[in-house]
Amino acid sequence: MIDLHVHLLPGLDDGCGTLEETVALANYLTSEGIKHAVATVHHLPGVYEIPPETVSEALTRTREALEIGGIPLEVTVANEIMIQQGLAERVRSGELTGIGKMKHYALVEFSSREIPWFAFTTLEHMTELGVIPIVAHPERCYPLHRDIAELRAWYSKGILAQLDLGSLLGIHGTRVQRFAEYLVRNHLIHLLGSDLHSPPPIPDLWARAYRRIAKLGGQEYACIIADDLPRAVLEDEDIGRIVPSPRHAKRYSLGTLASSLLGYASKD
Numbered sequence: 617m618i619d620l621h622v623h624l625l626p627g628l629d630d631g632c633g634t635l636e637e638t639v640a641l642a643n644y645l646t647s648e649g650i651k652h653a654v655a656t657v658h659h660l661p662g663v664y665e666i667p668p669e670t671v672s673e674a675l676t677r678t679r680e681a682l683e684i685g686g687i688p689l690e691v692t693v694a695n696e697i698m699i700q701q702g703l704a705e706r707v708r709s710g711e712l713t714g715i716g717k718m719k720h721y722a723l724v725e726f727s728s729r730e731i732p733w734f735a736f737t738t739l740e741h742m743t744e745l746g747v748i749p750i751v752a753h754p755e756r757c758y759p760l761h762r763d764i765a766e767l768r769a770w771y772s773k774g775i776l777a778q779l780d781l782g783s784l785l786g787i788h789g790t791r792v793q794r795f796a797e798y799l800v801r802n803h804l805i806h807l808l809g810s811d812l813h814s815p816p817p818i819p820d821l822w823a824r825a826y827r828r829i830a831k832l833g834g835q836e837y838a839c840i841i842a843d844d845l846p847r848a849v850l851e852d853e854d855i856g857r858i859v860p861s862p863r864h865a866k867r868y869s870l871g872t873l874a875s876s877l878l879g880y881a882s883k884d
């Protein structure tokens with residue numbers, strides 16, 4: 617399996633703090649059957665703007681440590697980019713790092729509280745320039761709980777979405793967990809990531825989340841989003857025939873929506 621979103625590199629952002637922590641996390645991932653990790657590095661203007669040379673140094677140190685430790689984990693690097701205008705051009709120029717051999721995919725995150733007015737046009741513009749957005753953990757973006765049509769509009773443009781495994785297991789609270797279940801049940805998730813920043817708070821995170829996905833969305837769907845699709849993304853293969861079609865979803869349940877709205881102002 618492939619972890620498309622994990623903050624593995626040491627000492628760059630809020631991910632692993634030390635090389636020892638990086639090695640422990642890598643060991644954990646391989647113990648769960650992960651063969652390839654996309655080590656994500658935050659790009660958040662004014663907070664995290666880490667020069668590519670610094671990232672490259674951390675990647676080299678990580679690969680050396682894994683080799684010395686005999687840990688069979690392939691590691692590549694990509695930015696997790698806070699939604700911003702001009703994003704497509706910055707990925708195309710190589711200023712920000714995309715995912716896949718040709719860097720044709722970009723992991724884009726949103727604040728949990730709002731979707732900026734330029735979101736749709738920015739994501740659409742990315743696809744027009746041949747950079748496919750992968751929306752990171754949409755289940756943690758509360759405005760989407762209230763407006764599933766927004767997410768469906770994004771998908772109609774070929775935009776993909778990545779689920780955080782911990783969301784499905786309740787790490788981010790019940791509201792996020794319920795919405796994550798809804799997305800998985802209706803095949804509205806395309807890719808998976810642990811989004812771990814250090815060794816996991818839950819043992820067997822991957823195994824437990826995978827079983828839950830297979831139960832909610834079916835075994836074949838679990839295989840596609842855990843294996844087939846991330847592999848095609850990394851290899852820059854045609855994903856057209858692999859992307860699962862959404863199930864004809866019922867509307868997000870009123871009860872769940874109500875609890876989401878009532879708890880909206882509180883912290884998870």
Ligand SMILES: [Fe+2]
Binds near residue numbers: 621623656696811
């Ligand atoms: Fe992340």
